[in-house]
Amino acid sequence: MTVESGAATTVAPSQALLPDEPVPDQGLVQLLTPEGERIDHPDYPLDLSAADIRSMYRDLVIVRTIDTVAISLQRQGELGIWASLLGQEAAQIGSGRALSPDDMVFPTYREHGVAWCRGIDPVKLLELYRGVSHGGWVPEEHKFHLYTIVIGAQTLHATGYAMGLQRDGAVGGERGEAVIVYFGDGATSQGDVNEAFVFASVFNAPVVFFCQNNQWAISEPLEKQSRIPLYQRARGFGFPGLRVDGNDVLACYAVTQKAMQAAREGQGPTLIEAFTYRMGAHTTTDDPTRYRLASELEVWKLKDPIERVRAYLVRTGLAEADFFAEVDAEAKQVGARVREACRTMPDPPPLAIFDHVYAEPTAILRAEREQYAAYLDSFDGPEEGGAGR
């Protein structure tokens, strides 16, 4: 890694000044209406083949199936908890598919759809929620960092990673790389997120802030976090922000692709607010009937991210009944595999507790490990010791 190469990709302060004219309210970027009608947007021409759109539909259906399976696994006691993505499939598949293999992703704990796009086996996601590991995949292999649970912390990691790209000379040119970081509407209140906006802005870091505004931070509606549309916050930090229909997979794809390309070319950060809705509970331990009206859910059901793609494919004749049956069958198959893999997933061995605390185990850790091993051996079977409450 050379530090010198970074200088060329860091914008000079004078270029970072804000334009004086107010940014017009763009409204919602939408390319596919809830009724499944394709509409054009002057800033986001999109040329996707029928196969591409069918493939997006397939992804949407499969990740919803995985989500449904995971919720039932939690109900059956196979998972400790699950954070459902129901309703947010389009935001995740649209943005996830807009990434290039070299782009780096920093997720929250709900980005199961993006994980799917990055080729992560859903069973690996379940490891975390089953309590078998804190994150079972190799981040660099998939360019998909571990899930971050502490709200908003990953926005700074993403910004720092992007600053690393600048120093590696990986910004601009043919093979530019960029970073995308996911977070929610609640996270925008955190200091870390606001600090990430500042750092990304002043260093012109190649990072796209992808906020899935699902309207609810557990029980708190958006108005507890912000008095202005979230995308407008970007302007105050000195970079562009936009709002996209988060239930429109095509629009999410288009705006993410454009923002990532701008970042890869050295034009700095963008805030994308994907306007969507958390159709389920915050997690399986939450009970949304305590704080929100069912009528709100009914309104959003009409904007379902999958139904509109299906309607579009049917209306235009780009897919026939056979295709939908195949997708359903495949989703069912993936769901069955995930269910079985979860049920048969073994617990880690007890002494795994002591692994990977430091690069090399310390003397104190080694001693604790040996003592605990001896303690377990003092029982008849190694699995019996220490297993009570």
Next chain:
Amino acid sequence: MTALTLAKALNEGLRKALENDPKVLIMGEDVGKLGGVFRITDGLQKDFGEARVIDTPLAESGIVGTAIGLALRGYRPVCEIQFDGFVFPAVDQIVSQLAKMRYRSRGQISLPVVIRIPCGGGIGAVEHHSESPEVLFAHTAGLRVVACADAADAFAMIQQSISSDDPVIFFEPKRRYWDKGEVDTVNGVTQALAFDRAKVVLEGTDVTVLCYGPLVRTCLESALAAREDGRSVEVVDLRSLSPLDVDTVCASVRKTGRCVVAHEAPVYAGLGAEIAARVTEQCFYRLEAPVLRVGGFATPYPPSRLEDHYLPDLDRILDAVDRTFGY
């Protein structure tokens, strides 16, 4: 007397505090309409209004920092941090601001802020939801750090903490929220033991077991099991982790001659280390064995499928009790 869960006892204690002092406020994430993720503040916003029971933006540093400002203006805020692992974004406000204000202002400024933190493991949660960060705060001068272990103490200690003119970090044993106990909701506070005192919860003669929060119940169960082996275990609930009630601790150890400290937090540099040093200094000639510690390992909190190994249980506490008789 009424049988209440520990969670309900906290709820009743907070209700009393809101009733008794119009300056008391409750603030945190989801504490209003939802009543908190553990329902500790259930119904309070409905009865006391949104100005006194405040759903805050999702920002822990913001919660504690604005609580400091409210306290400067004469209020007594009670902040809820949703889970132990989420207190860390607020550490600057707690450690550098809240704890030091009295000292910096040469006694002119009091900050009667209570920070409630559900703590500890044993509920099968994902990471950052099972931690025991008490010693970080016990190490910070200017903060009182307390831990309740049963419903009666929960009811009284939360009110005593709110009445305190010092900032209080109030740890709640989340896996014991649903344990029931008898609570005197009429005289439960006036007749309660001071919140900075330890309490002998089971008398014994052979060995002292010191504990707090979620492990008090575990240690009581261990003591009953030890009794079957003919060993008389005295169990002391520390209740106050800073300051420590060294007098009560040492009186017990001088009587029994043996001492075991149990906590969920890592043994390494944990509260047990401070206790072992003080007991050794003050009870040296009465000790039959070194002070032994049982606790979490020198590792991050493990994935939940391994937490039963990490958390001290009845067997590990009995094992330590046995070992004190090996000297």
